[in-house]
Amino acid sequence: MKNSEKKNTLDLLKRLFSNYVQKHKIKLVISIFCMIIIAAATALNAWMMQPVLDEIFINKNKTLIVIIPLAIILVAILKGTASYFQSIFMSFIGYKLVADVQDQMFKSVIKCDLSFHNEVNSGTIVSRFIADVGALSRGVHNVIINIIKDSLTFLFLVGVMFYHDTKLALIALFVFPVAIYPIRRIGKRLRKISKSTQVGFGLLTSKLSESFTAIKTIKAFSTENFESKKINKEITNIFNLTYKSTKVNSIARPLMEIISGFAIGAIIFIGGSQVILDQTTPGTFFSFLTALLMAYQPIKSLASLNATLQIAMAAAERVFEILDKKTQIIENKSPKDNYLRKDKYNLKISNLSFKYKNSSKFILKNVDLEILAGEKIALVGHSGAGKTTLMNLLPRFFDPSKGKIEIGGINIQDLSLHFLRNYFSLVSQDITLFDETVKYNICYGSNNYSSKDLKKACKKANCEEFIKKLPKGFNQLIGENGAKLSGGQKQRIAIARAFIRNSPFLLLDEATSSLDSKSEQKIQDSLSSLISNKTALIIAHRLSTVIDADRIVVINNGEIIDIGKHSSLIKKSKIYKNLYELQFKKQSYEKNIKA
Numbered sequence: 001m002k003n004s005e006k007k008n009t010l011d012l013l014k015r016l017f018s019n020y021v022q023k024h025k026i027k028l029v030i031s032i033f034c035m036i037i038i039a040a041a042t043a044l045n046a047w048m049m050q051p052v053l054d055e056i057f058i059n060k061n062k063t064l065i066v067i068i069p070l071a072i073i074l075v076a077i078l079k080g081t082a083s084y085f086q087s088i089f090m091s092f093i094g095y096k097l098v099a100d101v102q103d104q105m106f107k108s109v110i111k112c113d114l115s116f117h118n119e120v121n122s123g124t125i126v127s128r129f130i131a132d133v134g135a136l137s138r139g140v141h142n143v144i145i146n147i148i149k150d151s152l153t154f155l156f157l158v159g160v161m162f163y164h165d166t167k168l169a170l171i172a173l174f175v176f177p178v179a180i181y182p183i184r185r186i187g188k189r190l191r192k193i194s195k196s197t198q199v200g201f202g203l204l205t206s207k208l209s210e211s212f213t214a215i216k217t218i219k220a221f222s223t224e225n226f227e228s229k230k231i232n233k234e235i236t237n238i239f240n241l242t243y244k245s246t247k248v249n250s251i252a253r254p255l256m257e258i259i260s261g262f263a264i265g266a267i268i269f270i271g272g273s274q275v276i277l278d279q280t281t282p283g284t285f286f287s288f289l290t291a292l293l294m295a296y297q298p299i300k301s302l303a304s305l306n307a308t309l310q311i312a313m314a315a316a317e318r319v320f321e322i323l324d325k326k327t328q329i330i331e332n333k334s335p336k337d338n339y340l341r342k343d344k345y346n347l348k349i350s351n352l353s354f355k356y357k358n359s360s361k362f363i364l365k366n367v368d369l370e371i372l373a374g375e376k377i378a379l380v381g382h383s384g385a386g387k388t389t390l391m392n393l394l395p396r397f398f399d400p401s402k403g404k405i406e407i408g409g410i411n412i413q414d415l416s417l418h419f420l421r422n423y424f425s426l427v428s429q430d431i432t433l434f435d436e437t438v439k440y441n442i443c444y445g446s447n448n449y450s451s452k453d454l455k456k457a458c459k460k461a462n463c464e465e466f467i468k469k470l471p472k473g474f475n476q477l478i479g480e481n482g483a484k485l486s487g488g489q490k491q492r493i494a495i496a497r498a499f500i501r502n503s504p505f506l507l508l509d510e511a512t513s514s515l516d517s518k519s520e521q522k523i524q525d526s527l528s529s530l531i532s533n534k535t536a537l538i539i540a541h542r543l544s545t546v547i548d549a550d551r552i553v554v555i556n557n558g559e560i561i562d563i564g565k566h567s568s569l570i571k572k573s574k575i576y577k578n579l580y581e582l583q584f585k586k587q588s589y590e591k592n593i594k595a
């Protein structure tokens with residue numbers, strides 16, 4: 001257990017070093033050189049105690065009284081300069097490491113499959129960015145900087161001690177192995193506590209973000225106190241863990257103080273007796289004692305450094321876990337994008353079955369469907385039938401468990417993801433907008449557009465009018481997920497976005513929530529204009545969509561059970577008739593009333 005943990009720490013440090021530190025070789029070498037100067041200067045100060053006492057105080061040497069103070073000033077200047085450069089270069093390396101890790105982490109997380117994001121709570125990921133990287137940063141800072149500096153200083157001081165008196169030096173060093181055992185135990189416990197603390201931080205972050213996102217529901221159900229209690233539970237948990245961690249951590253220093261107290265007492269007794277018996281000079285003894293007192297300082301800080309190191313390593317483990325996440329949606333290394341002709345190609349789904357990871361139930365079973373270029377297909381079925389799931393397979397948010405999907409005869413798994421996802425334009429049931437300007441949201445994900453395109457898209461999506469009325473027009477900030485816009489306005493922004501993107505194939509998951517008739521009409525108009533010269537697969541919740549569709553595909557329990565036009569399906573498909581009665585007929589009734 002001990003060995004594996006040690007190896008683990010070593011592996012993690014090696015990885016951190018080779019990936020993030022090694023590339024700053026020159027800065028590192030200068031820093032280490034500066035650390036050697038600092039350590040040597042400290043040892044020199046201790047060594048100088050001997051001539052100060054023996055030559056100046058006892059022998060009253062007139063030359064040395066000038067030389068030694070000058071030497072001390074010189075050493076101080078040297079040490080100060082070295083400390084400055086050591087500090088700025090090591091800080092650079094430490095902070096750069098953190099920045100690099102965060103950057104890589106985001107790139108890795110954002111590339112993870114949807115299935116990963118469905119499983120892992122976003123709060124957990126956020127806390128890895130903030131809390132774990134923070135712990136790593138503190139660790140790297142204190143550890144890299146101080147471990148080298150303290151070890152070097154310790155070694156130089158021990159050198160001075162051995163130079164003066166080997167026997168006394170051995171007695172003093174006896175303390176060192178005695179202290180190692182408790183320090184290691186403390187480190188191990190801290191690492192364990194740190195793991196639970198991290199889980200706690202993850203929970204707190206996710207619960208916080210959940211509460212703030214659901215603020216309207218909380219107010220409506222008047223559950224502020226309930227939410228406060230929930231959050232308080234997490235906060236108390238973190239408090240308990242951090243306090244426990246500090247309690248454990250606080251043992252290290254006093255323990256070292258006590259052990260070194262014993263050692264110093266013993267040394268003064270033995271060394272003092274030697275001076276009394278004239279076996280050594282007072283200067284030699286004082287120089288030894290100074291070196292010893294100075295040497296305990298780095299040892300004491302090394303003791304608490306181990307704690308910081310263990311916490312940082314626990315954080316590093318979790319950070320690397322994210323960096324090492326492998327995506328399951330694997331891109332073909334030599335994609336066949338260029339084999340596709342830029343016009344006419346059909347989308348063909350053959351014998352496709354699908355189940356979600358960690359679930360045994362097939363959500364889609366033996367689906368066969370060919371959609372011709374330019375065709376408009378309406379997909380209908382009861383809630384939970386698998387409509388959204390089928391749509392998610394086309395841009396490869398998930399890969400099918402069995403069967404294949406082809407575009408123009410090429411399996412979509414042989415196309416680059418960039419090409420594939422640009423090929424489809426997705427307007428989903430739940431629209432996601434960014435807390436940015438109107439323009440930013442409409443143009444999101446599109447690079448090549450002119451302001452003329454933007455105007456045209458807004459006009460076709462029926463956005464022009466309301467955008468004009470906004471105080472800042474296109475530059476109006478719209479709030480978190482479009483909080484400052486109406487439901488219909490949000491939908492029209494999403495449609496304008498699809499216009500700008502101008503992909504040949506439109507995937508549309510119609511919103512189930514119905515809007516007022518005027519708004520509804522506007523959206524309907526903009527949608528029909530959007531799909532007019534595209535291929536489209538539409539999960540239909542509107543009567544007009546099914547009536548206008550070239551073909552209607554009826555899906556039930558993950559299987560396609562009927563395909564046809566409205567007029568024929570209403571006669572031959574029981575399920576369609578049932579759906580019509582439940583979902584669509586009401587709309588025609590409402591329409592008649594309004595007419």
Ligand SMILES: Nc1ncnc2c1ncn2[C@@H]1O[C@H](COP(=O)(O)OP(=O)(O)OP(=O)(O)O)[C@@H](O)[C@H]1O
Nearest residue numbers: 118356359363381382383384385386387388389390
């Ligand atoms: N990420 C997931 N992991 C596991 N099961 C899922 C996941 N997403 C959906 N399901 C399940 O797959 C089934 C089909 O869901 P899907 O979202 O495709 O239905 P739908 O036909 O779009 O329904 P609706 O009309 O209500 O939107 C449901 O039973 C659902 O519980």
Ligand SMILES: [Mg+2]
Nearest residue numbers: 387388389429
């Ligand atoms: Mg759905």
